[in-house]
Amino acid sequence: MLxxxxxxxxxxxxxxxxxxxxxxxxxxxxxxxxxxxICPAPAASTTTPISIMGAGGRMTEKERELLGRGGAGATFQxxxxxxxxxxxxxxxxxxxxxxxxxxxxxSFSYLVxxxxxxxxxxxxxxxxxxxxxxxxxxxxxxxxxxVQGCVMTGVxxxxxxxxxxxxxxxxxxDDIVGLVLHxxxxxxxxxxxxxxxxxHSNTGSLERDEVFVPKQKEALAxxxxxxxxxxxxxxxxxxxxxxxxxxxxxxxxxxxRPYPRFACHFDPYSPIYNDRERAQxxxxxxxxxxxxxALFKLASSFGFWxxxxxxxxxxxxxxxxxxxxxxxxxTHPALPHYDSTEWDWLRGALATMDRDYGILNRVFHNITDxxxxxxxxxxxxxxxxxxxxxxxxxxxxxxxxxxxxxxxxATWREAKECIYVEPEDxxxxxxxxxxxSAP
Numbered sequence: 001m002l003x004x005x006x007x008x009x010x011x012x013x014x015x016x017x018x019x020x021x022x023x024x025x026x027x028x029x030x031x032x033x034x035x036x037x038i039c040p041a042p043a044a045s046t047t048t049p050i051s052i053m054g055a056g057g058r059m060t061e062k063e064r065e066l067l068g069r070g071g072a073g074a075t076f077q078x079x080x081x082x083x084x085x086x087x088x089x090x091x092x093x094x095x096x097x098x099x100x101x102x103x104x105x106x107s108f109s110y111l112v113x114x115x116x117x118x119x120x121x122x123x124x125x126x127x128x129x130x131x132x133x134x135x136x137x138x139x140x141x142x143x144x145x146x147v148q149g150c151v152m153t154g155v156x157x158x159x160x161x162x163x164x165x166x167x168x169x170x171x172x173x174d175d176i177v178g179l180v181l182h183x184x185x186x187x188x189x190x191x192x193x194x195x196x197x198x199x200h201s202n203t204g205s206l207e208r209d210e211v212f213v214p215k216q217k218e219a220l221a222x223x224x225x226x227x228x229x230x231x232x233x234x235x236x237x238x239x240x241x242x243x244x245x246x247x248x249x250x251x252x253x254x255x256x257r258p259y260p261r262f263a264c265h266f267d268p269y270s271p272i273y274n275d276r277e278r279a280q281x282x283x284x285x286x287x288x289x290x291x292x293x294a295l296f297k298l299a300s301s302f303g304f305w306x307x308x309x310x311x312x313x314x315x316x317x318x319x320x321x322x323x324x325x326x327x328x329x330x331t332h333p334a335l336p337h338y339d340s341t342e343w344d345w346l347r348g349a350l351a352t353m354d355r356d357y358g359i360l361n362r363v364f365h366n367i368t369d370x371x372x373x374x375x376x377x378x379x380x381x382x383x384x385x386x387x388x389x390x391x392x393x394x395x396x397x398x399x400x401x402x403x404x405x406x407x408x409x410a411t412w413r414e415a416k417e418c419i420y421v422e423p424e425d426x427x428x429x430x431x432x433x434x435x436x437s438a439p
Contacts, residue, residue, distance in 0.1 A: 078336070079351060086395055096391065104170070107167045121144060154363050163192065190277070194273060200378050202343075212330045212331060216421060228416075228419050234415045246322055265281075325355075333432050337429075
């Protein structure tokens, strides 16, 4: 049927607008990475990139499985950077109301569960492992370190929930539990709580975010190309990050937000904190000092290497997981960063990545695979986060990010591909890059 000219023009405009919007939705970053094809590689001319985004809930579990596979030539669809067509209130409305309810009994049940496992493993280390033949001890001690470190990381996550007031309805109880648990893990609880709160308030901002703030190319050291452009250099850098990266961040603000003067989580007068927070930073220092003195007493009684075997090595595992999990949550070729001309809270909060750690997702209380929901609603208990994530994916659509690449492969890929950020087509929006001129 022939349409009148006015209707024809209107129809053509609507079709053009639909094509334009569709084109924006399917813009892909041709980012070839060493981790491999997202799906079995067909002929180059017929390759269709599979998005790692939520696709409005249309992605199947099979597609998610394929995302974590294979070798060279993967193509990642970049996150949309336009202001989302939904609001935080609309996202919240999609989540069942009970997901925001905190149960002190349920929270303590998870904590007690973890502490019972920690105590059982400690008993095995003190009573059972020393009775084994020397050859068997060589395998038993590393097994103890890894398993104990993973379970203690779960305890760390529960203390992290206390800092977000997600443990119970009582802020005082949350702070008491969080202070005890984090002090045991040599973390200054209130100091971290306040800086971490600012991370959640400024995620994705190049000027104001608090952790894993990427540098622009011109801010890199002169030797950066020599480190990042060869596997040995990258491996050495990862080793440093995973072993001493966490204490360096707490003590020296390494990889943190740039401040006009020296910043340290143990200094109550650090520029990180305001006057109302300084007293609680003192309390955090007292907690860490008390645990440090207890460890000194144990070393005096049982020996330095006894403390190292029983406590220090598992703590190193905890610190390594903490750095790795945080790094992979906020570092990915598909994630943007923003300067002050473009940044807003919602787009920044959505610039995070859910990851799959297999069985460790449960050990870590799903902080790994529900991080997007956590950044949107940080006071939601972890035991509701999976249900909430499923509920918000259809609302978020392309703004939801998930990558099922095995974490070891993803770590190596991100260390190679995500070196610095630079703007491209749109001023104020920055993307990861790894291009250096020949040194």
